[in-house]
Amino acid sequence: MDIKKIFVLGAGTMGHGIAQVCSQTGLSVALCDVSKELVDKAKEAIGKNLTRAVSKGKMSEEEKGETLQRIQGVTEIAKAAEADFVVEAVLEDIGLKRKVFAELDKTCGPGVILATNTSSQSITEIAAATKRPDQVIGMHFFNPVPVMKLVEIIRGLLTSEETYKTVEDLSVKLGKTPVEVNDYPGFATSRLLMVMLNEAFFAYWQGVGKAKDIDTAMKLGMNHPMGPLELADLIGLDICLNVMNRLYQGFNDSKYRPCPLLKNMVAAGLLGRKSGRGFYTYDT
Numbered sequence: 001m002d003i004k005k006i007f008v009l010g011a012g013t014m015g016h017g018i019a020q021v022c023s024q025t026g027l028s029v030a031l032c033d034v035s036k037e038l039v040d041k042a043k044e045a046i047g048k049n050l051t052r053a054v055s056k057g058k059m060s061e062e063e064k065g066e067t068l069q070r071i072q073g074v075t076e077i078a079k080a081a082e083a084d085f086v087v088e089a090v091l092e093d094i095g096l097k098r099k100v101f102a103e104l105d106k107t108c109g110p111g112v113i114l115a116t117n118t119s120s121q122s123i124t125e126i127a128a129a130t131k132r133p134d135q136v137i138g139m140h141f142f143n144p145v146p147v148m149k150l151v152e153i154i155r156g157l158l159t160s161e162e163t164y165k166t167v168e169d170l171s172v173k174l175g176k177t178p179v180e181v182n183d184y185p186g187f188a189t190s191r192l193l194m195v196m197l198n199e200a201f202f203a204y205w206q207g208v209g210k211a212k213d214i215d216t217a218m219k220l221g222m223n224h225p226m227g228p229l230e231l232a233d234l235i236g237l238d239i240c241l242n243v244m245n246r247l248y249q250g251f252n253d254s255k256y257r258p259c260p261l262l263k264n265m266v267a268a269g270l271l272g273r274k275s276g277r278g279f280y281t282y283d284t
Helices: 012-025 036-054 061-069 077-082 095-106 122-125 161-173 188-203 211-222 228-235 237-251 259-269
Strands: 005-009 030-033 071-074 085-088 111-115 136-140 150-155 179-181
Touching: 005 012, 005 077, 012 030, 012 036, 012 061, 012 071, 030 036, 030 077, 036 061, 036 071, 061 071, 077 150, 095 111, 095 122, 111 161, 122 136, 122 188, 136 161, 150 161, 161 179, 161 259, 188 211, 188 228, 188 237, 188 259, 228 237, 237 259
Parallel strands: 005 030, 005 085, 030 071, 085 111, 111 136, 150 179
Antiparallel strands: 136 150
């Protein structure tokens, strides 16, 4: 499948990171969100990322300009009709994802693959909102997208081999390393990571140690680049809770129950870096 133009739905951290990587590879990108303000903010963030790359000698000013020119900011999902491939990166809400996939299904051409960047939601359930379940697939990038090499490709129950192969080839073209997993709650990465983070929440809640000491122990003792609590703050505690709820409901197993402290912190609006306070305090 000859992919030249990609439609990215959702201009948040993941969406604009995906748009940047696609554009740097030479693809034309339409980056869509609900308002011009959000799209402009995303393009500004991409510009800053590219400026850092220029300062480090990883690209020229000319390449930076060309990359930005290939990204068009839009606010209408109807623009997806012009795309060869779609990546959805909206909020981790199954109802919202099913709604936008139903709309994308009506808008896009018959051969267009609809990929979701979900980290935990059912690909099969999302695909069921469309009339092309064989062309719906999970394409889970990692934050920050321009830096992280992994793409987790998740097959839904009805995802075709042709769809999988197309996404695998595109991932390699984008400079990523794809891994194939099947459609279970949390897939591979989120399932394993969130259980570790949730146990760190319990350890902190139960007074095993201070946040800094728990994180330092994991960084120096296990050679992790970030401690679990600072990583949770970076991801967003609301996202952590969403994924833990998905695991708990999907497997009906008490080992996936979210830590009560996590629930309370999210209820109080302590979401991590994006709110200015989580397990640590940040300048906003």
